[in-house]
Structures are given as structure tokens and as C-alpha cells.
Amino acid sequence: MEIKWLKSFVTAVECGNFRLAAEKLYISQPSITVHIHQLEESLQISLYERNHTQLTLTDEGQYYYYLAKDILKKIEDSKRKLSLYSVQKRTLLKVAISPILVETNLPNILFQFTLRNPNFEIQIIVEDSKYMDEIILKDEVNLAIGIGTSKQTIIHSEKLCSSPMQLIYPKGQDSSTSKRLIQLEDLFERYPLFTGHLDEAVSFEAQLELHFPTMRKMNISQSYIVKQFVKDGLGMAFLPNFIVYQEAKNGLYNIFHFDRFLLPTIDLYIRHIKENEKITPLLETIRNSYNSIK
Template sequence: METKWIKSFLVAAETENFRRAAEILHLSQPSITVHIGQLEDYLGVQLFERNHARVKLTPAGHHFLPEAKAILERMERSVQEVRNYAAHRKAQLTIVISPLLVETIIPHLIYQFSIENTDCDLILLVEESDKMDALLLSGKAQLAVGLLSSHNRAITSRAIHESPLQLVAPLDEYDDESGQIIEAEDLFRHYPFFTDHIATVSTSMNLLVKSHFPYARTISISQSYIVKRFIRDGLGISFLPKYIIRREMMEGRFNIVPFEKFELPTVKTYLHFINVTAEAEQLIQRIMNASLE
């Protein structure tokens, strides 16, 4: 049953004249006749009694009249609701972030953005940095924040931060004034060394540690938040980027040990995107202007 059949029926029922109905609907009279005939065939009943130029509703037509009005109203309301939805549909922004960066201020910046931009639906994915190009190129994400620079020409890649590594050890029973000076050699002899949680620097760091501390015992852990938990529990030591231990440093929950045995690398953070929407551009500027340390 088509909308044009219903409209032709309602106007013809009101005017009791197919020609007049055609004028009102800006159609030809044969079109009105065809519409009414198709509707009658569809319903399997005769809706009008034809008497030369005049027509009038049959009992079945009178019975169908309120139903036809209700059908047309529902159709028009549904069309308007769909149009309103399309006009006010929220923008969607999918952001992928490296597991290491979950420990930084970046998720908080994304949360603040979501509070201030309620017309944008945010989706946050946590994936390793080497998977971000594929997510952006497939359209599954519009923005990525990771530890690797993209070499794909279709992707814009911006370096936004470098965080120095710091040697992190468990707290002891002494305070800063009464405690003894902590030596890196003693730490590597006493504690196992947690590694492999920072893919971009772990290989080089392992070689350097082994060359300077051949007696060091290593334990491979892939997630930085587990490394932090183990250090807090007094189970080992590790090198961690400053920007993922900012809260623990403020709260005095770690020992940050001066280290001069070799030059420590920095952990670089990159922002990646392809086509920047207005919403993504706002978030990009917020992240780039923020102090991550």
C-alpha cells in the first residue's frame, strides 16, 4: 500500500470528485483513477460508487476512511522523525590509544572533551601501536595516540611528546633525610628487573642492562600497569616513562632513583589521523596543548 494511494483516496473522499482531487494533488485525473483502483485491488473491496462525475464512498469506504487518515498520519510522523534524527544525529569519534598511554593524562583529556561535547559520541579503543595504521585506514578509528610514528603516506603523524625514562624502585622504610643513598648496582642485585612493557625501547634497554648489570634477573611483563603494581608491592624494579608515574610520584609511592650508568632513551608519543573532522580537530588541539608530565 503506497502513500500516494492513501492521499488520492482521502482527497477524493472529501471532494467526491476525481477531477477536483486531481487538481488539489496536482495530478492528472487518470492518475487519481489508477490510484483508487490500485488501492481497491489491494484491499479487495470497492471504496467508491461511481456516478458520472460524482463519486461517493461505499460502506466499506466509510469504514476505511478513519483508518486511512491514521495510516497517513503515522507515515508522515515516521518520515518526520527520521528526518529529525538525521538532522540531530550525534557525530561519532573513535579514538585508539596505546595500553601504555592509558596510564597518562590522555584518557582524562578525552573524558573532559566528552563532557564538553555532548553532541559527539566517543568510543575509546585500547590497542598496541603497531595496529593503529590498520584501524585508521579501515575507518574503524578516526584518531590514534601511540608510541610509533606512521610511515603510511595516507596518515598524518605528529610527534606530540617525549617522556624520559626513570629508574623506579619500591619504597623502603626510610625517609629522604634518614635513608641511605640507593645505588643502581644494589637494586639490580637485590630485585628482579621488569622489562618488555615498552615495545619501542625494551630491546635496546635489555641489551644495555645486561651489558652493565650482567647479574640482573629479568622478568618479562607486557603491561605497564602490572609493572607499577609489582613495584608498589616491593617485587622488583623497572624503567618507566615519567608521564605514567606522575601520580605515584606526587603521592610518594615509588622511589625514583638517579641513574647515570648510561643515557636513558625517551619514549615518544605520536598522534595519527587521516581526515580530520571538526570534532577530531578540537580533541587534537586539546591533547597537543596539554602538559602530559
């Protein structure tokens, strides 16, 4: 059974004769006759009674008219829905981000991208930077953003920014230049130092212990918990500037301009196997966003 047979039959019934049906469908009248005959053979039932030049719908023909009309409507509906689906179909991008980036502006960058590009859908996966190569190679994510470069030659690493380390401590402590040395000693006497949330901080902990022998440490693995504890007045911590500057600006904690010795910088990288049409729009958005805040 072909759609054109159904169209010829339904149109012939609605027009009342084959000639008008042929004109409406822009085909020849013999074509209408052939289509209806083929439809009858397919159904193995007569749709018309034929008395010389007179054609009258049989009871079966009258009943089948409504069925055929419904079939054509469903076909058109399915074509419309498929077309709509094709237009609205979204490209799913899986993005891994380091836990340290959860409370930065990165989630908002990703959110704003989806608003401007409704054909994209983003799934965020929070993963430690040291496991990002593994999930990229397993094709579990399209790209990953975290601290440090990839150790795999097949994975492309692109630096987004370098951020100095900052010492943050609770509000209410004097941070004036004239009292800086005294205050630094006082801070290490007053507060424990949160550690364990950033591998890069391990490199200078020994130096800190030489300068501040009475230093107390408290190991906390998640940076967002560290920041909250500092806000609550429970301790202090070294964190990259890019994850603390906004909250410090908003007065949620203080930044001490540590200059006892040179602190390391933290490099933020975006990693992916290769750039392609699927991820290029998002890559460009992330690059532009970080370029604007450098």
C-alpha cells in the same frame, strides 16, 4: 496511490463536505473531487454514493477512512523518526591506543570528548604500537596513538609529546639526595628489574648490566602489569614519565631520579592517513590536551 489523495479523502470525511476540505488543505474544490476519484480508481471501489449533488460515504468508504487515517499517521511518524534519527545520528571514530596508554589520562580525554560532542561515538582498540601502521592501512581505525612514528610515508605522524624515562620503585624506600648512590645500588640488589614492556628500554639494558653486574631481570610484556607489580612491592621498572607521574604524585610508588647515565626519551605520536572533517574535532581535542600538560 498518492499521499495527497489520502489527505483529500480523510479531510473531506472529517469536514463533512468537499468545500471545507478544500479550504483546510488550501487547494481548489475540484482538486478534492479529482483526488477522491483517483483514489477510488486506484482502490477499484466506490468510497461515496453519488445522488445528484448529494454525497454519502459507502460502508467501504467509512471502513477505509480509518485505514487511510492510520496510513497517514504512520507516514507522519516515519518522517518524524527519520528526522530524529538524522539529528541524533553519530559519527563513529575508531581509535587505536597503545597498551602503555590505557592507564594514562588518554581514555578520559576521549570520554570527555564524547560528552562535549554527543554526535560522535568512539570505539577504543588497544593495539601494540608496532601494528598500528597495518591497521591504519587496512582502514580498521581512523587514527592511532602510540609510541614512535610511522614507517609508512602515506601515514601522517604528529608528535604529541616527548617524555623522559623514570625509574619507579616500591613505596617505603628512602630516596633522599644524600643517599642516592647507595640507594641506587641497594635498589638493584633488593629488587628485580622488570623488562620487556618497552622496546626503547632495551637500548640501555647493557649499560645497566655494566653498572650493576648483579642485576636481576624479569620479563613482563604489559606496562600496566609492571606498574601493578611495582605497587605490590615486587620489583622496579623504567617507564615514561607521562604514564607514572600521576600515580607517583598520589603516592602509589616512588620515582628515583636516575642520573648514572642519560636515559632516552619516549616520543608519543598520533597517526592517521589524512586529516578530514570526520577526525579533525577529535585531533584538536587531543592536541590541546597534550599541549596543556607539556
